[in-house]
Amino acid sequence: MQRIGWTRPTAKTMRDMLHIGAPIFAELFLVSLFVMVDTALLKPCGTTAIAAVGLTAEPINVLEFLFFAVQTAVIARMARASAKNDRNAIHAIIRGYLKLTLASAALLAVLTGVFAVPFLTLFGGTADTLPIAVPYFQISLLAFVCRRMYGAMATILKGLDKPQWSFLLNLIANGINIVGDIVLINGYGPFPKLGALGAAVATVSGCAVGLVCAVVVMRDQLRAREIRIPLSDWLRSTWRETRAICTEALPMAGEKVMIRLGIFLSITRIAALGTTAFAAYRILISLQNFAYLGAEAVATTALIFLSKAYANHDRKAAQDAFSAAMVYGLAFSSLCAVLFFAVPGFLMSCYSDDPQVLSEGVRVLRIIFLYQPFQAVALIYASGMRSCRRAGIPSIITTVGIVLVRPSLVYLLAGPLGVCGAWIAIMTDEIVRCVLLFALRGKMWRQFTDAPTPSPAVV
Structure with missing residues (x-):
């Protein structure tokens, strides 16, 4: 063997990797930055509200971490299919991945939403924090489903060598989230003062807009590659590709x-x-x-x-x-x-x-x-x-x-x-x-x- x-790497490879890697780095930095800003904007609501919202962070992380493993597998599969310009494989990966993501995210959201009180108590919820944390968490689960869906589409775009769109989608979603936090937490203009619940509503709004934008962008990128996925195809079984994704x-x-x-x-x-x-x-x-x-x-x-x-x-x-x-x-x-x-x-x-x-x-x-x-x-x-x-x-x-x-x-x-x-x-x-x-x-x-x-x- x-x-x-x-x-020594070639100059072309260095440039190509920088072109792909810079938006990925910017996206990760942006997500990290907005999490810190989101927490800071709750300061006027008091220590209990900050603690209650902070209580929901770890449960959300627990719900999301398995999706991150699937994302890594899909990036690799999409990159391999894209390198060979295998439109049939790309078609199958997209259908299998998006259907798997939607079904899994929706199921987790319903189960944890129904059992929010014991679920949050497991992570340290108390009589002081649960009255705020439970409604915040249940509203945030809508954002969780939207975020996982537009995150799945952003993953597909990365596999198609278009990571800049992933960065822009996160920029739009998190930008709306921050503006919504400022307006809804404090009740500026015609909007009511919702406190911690305002932060949850703002997150849902940002993620919903991010999902709509992701659908538009992915549709255009697939059309550019002459890939069509008719509505009837979404009703067909994707068990083989879904099983391959899960196995990897x-x-x-x-x-x-x-x-x-x-x-x-x-x-x-x-x-x-x-x-x-x-x-x-x-x-x-x-x-x-x-x-x-x-x-x-x-x-x-x-x-x-x-x-x-x-x-x-x-x-x-x-x-x-x-x-x-x-x-x-x-x-x-x-x-x-x-x-x-x-x-x-x-x-x-x-x-x-x-x-x-x-x-x-x-x-x-x-x-x-x-x-x-x-x-x-x-x-x-x-x-x-x-x-x-x-x-x-x-x-x-x-x-x-x-x-x-x-x-x-x-x-x-x-x-x-x-x-x-x-x-x-x-x-x-x-x-x-x-x-x-x-x-x-x-x-x-x-x-x-x-x-x-x-x-x-x-x-």
């Missing part, structure tokens, strides 16, 4: 479940350290997420390019795309590492003025900077393996790291070292995962070297 390693997404879905479990196990130990320590931890998570989303954008871009190379059995294109992704990933992660090390006090002061929180955070940021490149490299290798149908490898490694390595070290080190010990555990987990994925990189390249003949298109 010919080994494929890192070489299964390892990633299992990985998402394990990630949620691992984070839960770690947080329970960190929360026991006290309010100040936990506040510092949450701020550090917010800062770390910025570095993570940049690396995730690069990894998603790599997934698109490597999936196309795999579909075409093009080893040179795979090598070129992988090398370009490494350049971008290491450059961005190194920049974040420099910021974390050089100006930790400034970064922490953007979130808090508490001297203890600042002191704790500055110390930990000097640790966080160490593993940034390892995180980026691991994400890129994981995307490479997913692009060639080897998703089980990163899923198993992530499960071992985040469910066994990280919580064990958090429980061992957080006691004597506090938040600093918790982040040493997180750093160890990230580095171990990177080393294991690097050691198993031959499994990925073997797939590109001896790529199997693709199966016939599903009609």
